[in-house]
Amino acid sequence: MRRVLGAIPLLLAIVVIIFFITRLVPGDPVSAMLPENATELDRQRMTELYGLNDPVLVQFWKYLVQLLHGNLGTSFQYHSSVSELLWRRLPATLDLAIAALLFGWIIGIALGAIASTKHNKWQDRTASVVGLIGISAPTFWIGLLLIIYVAVPTGWFPTGGRLPADVVPPGPTGVNFVDAIIHLDPGLFFTSLRYVALPAITLGAAMTGLLVRMTRSSMLEVLGDDYIRTARAKGARESTVNFRHALRNAGRPVATVMGLEAASLLSGSIVVETIFSWPGLGQTLVNAVDFRDYPVIQATVLMFAVVFVLTNLAVDIAYCFIDPRIKY
Amino acid sequence: MSAAVELPTPVRRLSFWAKARRLMRRPGGWNVAVGGGILLGFVVIAVFAGLLSPHDPYAQDLVNKLKPPAWAGGGSMSHLLGTDYLGRDILSRLIYGARISLLVGVATAIGAAFIGVTTGVIGGYLGGWVDAAIQRVVVLFQAFPFILLAILLVAITGAGTWKVVLILVLSRWPAFNRVARSEALSQRTREYVLAAEAMGSHWFRLMNRHVLPAVVAPSIVVATFSISGAILGEAGLSFLGLGVPIATPTWGNMLADGRNYMYADPWLTIPPGVALFLIVIAANIMGDGIRDLTDPRLRNRAR
Numbered sequence: 049m050r051r052v053l054g055a056i057p058l059l060l061a062i063v064v065i066i067f068f069i070t071r072l073v074p075g076d077p078v079s080a081m082l083p084e085n086a087t088e089l090d091r092q093r094m095t096e097l098y099g100l101n102d103p104v105l106v107q108f109w110k111y112l113v114q115l116l117h118g119n120l121g122t123s124f125q126y127h128s129s130v131s132e133l134l135w136r137r138l139p140a141t142l143d144l145a146i147a148a149l150l151f152g153w154i155i156g157i158a159l160g161a162i163a164s165t166k167h168n169k170w171q172d173r174t175a176s177v178v179g180l181i182g183i184s185a186p187t188f189w190i191g192l193l194l195i196i197y198v199a200v201p202t203g204w205f206p207t208g209g210r211l212p213a214d215v216v217p218p219g220p221t222g223v224n225f226v227d228a229i230i231h232l233d234p235g236l237f238f239t240s241l242r243y244v245a246l247p248a249i250t251l252g253a254a255m256t257g258l259l260v261r262m263t264r265s266s267m268l269e270v271l272g273d274d275y276i277r278t279a280r281a282k283g284a285r286e287s288t289v290n291f292r293h294a295l296r297n298a299g300r301p302v303a304t305v306m307g308l309e310a311a312s313l314l315s316g317s318i319v320v321e322t323i324f325s326w327p328g329l330g331q332t333l334v335n336a337v338d339f340r341d342y343p344v345i346q347a348t349v350l351m352f353a354v355v356f357v358l359t360n361l362a363v364d365i366a367y368c369f370i371d372p373r374i375k376y
Numbered sequence: 377m378s379a380a381v382e383l384p385t386p387v388r389r390l391s392f393w394a395k396a397r398r399l400m401r402r403p404g405g406w407n408v409a410v411g412g413g414i415l416l417g418f419v420v421i422a423v424f425a426g427l428l429s430p431h432d433p434y435a436q437d438l439v440n441k442l443k444p445p446a447w448a449g450g451g452s453m454s455h456l457l458g459t460d461y462l463g464r465d466i467l468s469r470l471i472y473g474a475r476i477s478l479l480v481g482v483a484t485a486i487g488a489a490f491i492g493v494t495t496g497v498i499g500g501y502l503g504g505w506v507d508a509a510i511q512r513v514v515v516l517f518q519a520f521p522f523i524l525l526a527i528l529l530v531a532i533t534g535a536g537t538w539k540v541v542l543i544l545v546l547s548r549w550p551a552f553n554r555v556a557r558s559e560a561l562s563q564r565t566r567e568y569v570l571a572a573e574a575m576g577s578h579w580f581r582l583m584n585r586h587v588l589p590a591v592v593a594p595s596i597v598v599a600t601f602s603i604s605g606a607i608l609g610e611a612g613l614s615f616l617g618l619g620v621p622i623a624t625p626t627w628g629n630m631l632a633d634g635r636n637y638m639y640a641d642p643w644l645t646i647p648p649g650v651a652l653f654l655i656v657i658a659a660n661i662m663g664d665g666i667r668d669l670t671d672p673r674l675r676n677r678a679r
Contacts, residue, residue, distance in 0.1 A: 312523075349525075
């Protein structure tokens with residue numbers, strides 16, 4: 049509970065910083081929005097309309113009050129509700145992030161665990177090289193290479209969008225492959241998987257590399273411990289020792305990495321969505337930045353920050369389940 | 377003048393190589409040699425960029441644009457790696473790009489190390505409310521998604537190399553703070569530190585003479601990984617057009633250019649990507665090596 053309350057001042061600090069950074073820097077949204085032949089009167093009306101004439105502190109107060117009412121303002125660019133826009137874009141980012149997480153977790157932890165149980169054998173060396181490549185290769189370069197050397201020659205993987213133009217996303221969650229499971233629609237499932245595969249691999253690569261290394265090194269540390277010898281001595285099967293005893297106790301540092309990586313996953317999604325024309329929050333942010341669409345910038349960054357803080361909180365709480373010795 | 381003093385050079389050189397050989401046999405020794413060697417190569421390229429590059433990296437030659445590399449059909453020896461969409465020589469831009477990458481990487485590591493180690497040692501050694509206050513700030517900085525802030529700041533105030541460095545420093549110093557603080561905490565209770573304290577050493581002297589040296593080794597490990605992280609960060613921001621100004625030859629900018637021609641001319645994405653990958657992997661290998669070399673648990677285990 050203390051941890052949950054501790055997140056509140058952090059979120060507040062984030063709101064303050066985001067607001068003032070977008071306001072105090074040079075750049076004028078009104079001139080970006082109006083056509084070149086706009087008159088001075090148009091400018092004044094526009095400024096008035098969006099409350100940009102008020103002192104900055106008054107603007108901040110109004111923003112805060114609106115925020116607490118769940119109102120994120122009106123987009124300068126689309127002249128529509130920002131919260132609606134973000135709700136529409138959120139599922140795409142979740143779609144991508146979940147797929148990348150699954151890819152990273154499964155491959156990363158499996159390779160790391162195999163490497164540690166086969167210490168100094170070829171499996172270990174292969175996994176170590178994969179881990180090193182994963183953390184060293186630039187995300188966006190992996191994306192470009194996958195498009196050029198996998199998507200284009202094979203033609204199996206689309207390089208933009210989330211679904212073919214003639215397929216209507218069925219709902220209700222908006223995360224396509226989850227919806228496909230809900231509707232028990234294998235065709236849709238594989239189609240959406242085809243679209244999400246390359247972006248997810250690109251986004252998940254760095255996390256995979258890090259998880260391979262973390263899982264391997266913390267498993268190696270744990271495997272030398274006394275209770276592992278005890279477990280072996282009492283005649284437990286090798287797989288039981290490795291998974292029930294070692295992997296579980298190696299889990300805490302691994303979980304930390306998984307939490308911290310959620311952050312780089314978010315920033316990574318900005319790049320990956322740009323490369324693969326994926327219509328999610330990252331692309332929305334990049335567009336809004338080009339247009340100086342303050343309400344959208346603020347709201348998107350805020351949304352990213354909230355997700356980030358909540359993920360870290362979830363990881364902290366997950367510790368208690370993985371390692372009962374820890375209490376908050 | 378006085379008679380020249382005979383320096384025992386042969387003996388010293390021998391001991392250096394003997395030491396190096398002994399280091400190589402320890403776990404991590406090879407990693408440091410290989411990673412450090414590649415990095416040194418990049419440093420040499422960056423320093424002598426003016427001598428090594430065959431062309432001006434900014435010079436446009438629209439007649440010879442999008443030339444393939446020398447070994448492919450239509451390529452020529454004057455542009456060994458071909459030219460980009462403005463006819464600029466790719467090899468020359470690649471060579472000058474090493475400057476920006478290394479500059480950003482090293483500047484970030486130094487800046488972040490300075491802030492992180494100073495605050496970490498002071499907090500860990502003094503403890504009490506000073507430590508508590510510093511830890512508050514650290515937690516805030518760790519939890520703040522800086523890359524978003526970077527995108528905001530650079531997108532609105534324009535691109536700039538030093539802005540990129542500043543943001544990367546802000547996002548990286550907590551890592552240095554953590555290792556420095558934990559090392560300072562453990563040094564504080566050592567007997568030799570307590571003895572010096574009992575003799576009346578000033579706390580500043582204690583930190584400088586006794587605590588700081590112990591912090592150096594783990595900080596170097598963090599610094600190596602910070603270099604690779606910062607190089608990747610700069611390239612990512614430049615790739616989005618939000619890092620170093622667009623015309624500047626950096627690997628991230630070259631990849632962004634290459635992306636626009638990735639279907640017509642996929643070759644453009646290869647040289648900068650390989651360079652980036654190589655420098656980052658070299659820094660990471662060296663970081664692994666230094667970590668193993670300085671890990672006391674691995675110290676006496678021969679390869």
